[in-house]
Amino acid sequence: MNWFRDFLLPKSAASNTGDVDGLFMFISWLTVFFFFFNGGLIWYAVRKWRRRSNNDITPHITHDTKLEVIWSVIPLIVVMFIFFWGFRGYVRAWVVPNDALEIVVTGKKWVWEFEYPDGSRSLNDLHVPLNKPVKLVMHSEDVIHSFFVPAFRIKRDVIPGRYTELWFTATEPGIHQVYCTEYCGRGHSDMLARIFADTPEQYEVFLREGDEQVRKMPLKELGKLVYENKGCATCHSIDGTRGQGPSFKGIYGHELKDAAGKTHTVDANYIRDSILNPQAVVVAGYEPIMPTFQGLLREREILGMIEYIKSLQ
Numbered sequence: 001m002n003w004f005r006d007f008l009l010p011k012s013a014a015s016n017t018g019d020v021d022g023l024f025m026f027i028s029w030l031t032v033f034f035f036f037f038n039g040g041l042i043w044y045a046v047r048k049w050r051r052r053s054n055n056d057i058t059p060h061i062t063h064d065t066k067l068e069v070i071w072s073v074i075p076l077i078v079v080m081f082i083f084f085w086g087f088r089g090y091v092r093a094w095v096v097p098n099d100a101l102e103i104v105v106t107g108k109k110w111v112w113e114f115e116y117p118d119g120s121r122s123l124n125d126l127h128v129p130l131n132k133p134v135k136l137v138m139h140s141e142d143v144i145h146s147f148f149v150p151a152f153r154i155k156r157d158v159i160p161g162r163y164t165e166l167w168f169t170a171t172e173p174g175i176h177q178v179y180c181t182e183y184c185g186r187g188h189s190d191m192l193a194r195i196f197a198d199t200p201e202q203y204e205v206f207l208r209e210g211d212e213q214v215r216k217m218p219l220k221e222l223g224k225l226v227y228e229n230k231g232c233a234t235c236h237s238i239d240g241t242r243g244q245g246p247s248f249k250g251i252y253g254h255e256l257k258d259a260a261g262k263t264h265t266v267d268a269n270y271i272r273d274s275i276l277n278p279q280a281v282v283v284a285g286y287e288p289i290m291p292t293f294q295g296l297l298r299e300r301e302i303l304g305m306i307e308y309i310k311s312l313q
């Protein structure tokens with residue numbers, strides 16, 4: 001019967017998904033059973049007691065104690081069984097193991113930021129070691145977001161001014177998708193993050209040097225990746241259309257005016273400063289809403305971004 005589970009649920013990739021899947025499948029099969037059972041009863045009753053002539057009148061029946069006890073007690077036992085099963089899973093899902101690795105998650109329009117125990121940070125890509133419990137301490141900088149990892153069967157709201165927690169132990173190597181499941185504005189559907197379940201060696205290397213993509217990709221491609229994955233795309237277009245921020249198309253080498261009327265030439269240093277210290281020069285006609293990416297982009301990613309913007313002529 002695994003086809004039914006695979007049809008309804010994504011492949012499980014964490015250690016404590018069994019409680020969710022087992023109960024979910026139990027309830028699903030129970031509904032399938034009662035669909036046919038109740039349908040069959042109706043079909044049977046309609047055929048057996050259908051009106052056969054004009055004076056075939058239904059007798060006045062007020063109750064049937066035996067029947068009422070049966071249809072109350074049996075469902076009560078079934079739902080109590082479901083309750084205790086669910087309660088056991090709930091406790092297991094919320095009690096965090098003591099040795100869990102703690103990662104701080106910040107939700108903001110429209111990116112996920114992760115801070116590791118060593119103080120390093122990453123945007124939208126969360127690296128975790130395989131087979132080790134990980135605890136996420138989550139909060140939001142603006143509105144309510146919600147952190148959902150279907151393959152781990154975990155989901156919880158991420159709220160401004162309060163910490164919420166989630167935990168999991170990843171058991172499947174590879175990349176697992178994260179969604180924001182609380183509508184948080186225009187970029188809500190772009191608020192995608194990925195969890196990389198790394199072997200211990202991969203995780204070590206990640207903490208030291210960033211992920212493989214950052215280390216090996218050609219600069220221009222790396223810039224495109226940063227643009228797509230680190231949130232730039234939610235505010236900057238690459239086709240000339242105006243967004244929350246100016247488009248990147250054709251800006252390289254050109255001059256622009258800032259809010260104070262001063263002229264600047266867009267070159268490598270200007271782009272670097274715009275990324276690390278966006279409020280220093282605010283382009284005329286735009287709000288100073290760009291967050292700083294100080295500490296969030298590695299040197300090579302900034303170089304990549306410069307090459308990428310240069311290529312958009």
Ligand code: HEC
Pocket residue numbers: 109226227230231232233234235236244245246247251256266270271274275278279281282283286287288289290291293305
């Ligand atoms: C929340 C929206 C937002 C995000 C996300 C964002 N920016 Fe910006 N950006 C702006 C706004 C608004 C401006 C114009 C005002 C200013 O200069 O601060 C701007 C200006 C810039 C400029 C100067 C552009 C020009 O025409 O002079 C560069 C370069 C830039 N951003 C790069 C980036 C990069 C790279 C990223 C991603 C790593 C990024 N931005 C993410 C909103 C954003």
Ligand SMILES: [Cu+2]
Pocket residue numbers: 107144145146180181182183184188191
């Ligand atoms: Cu969100």
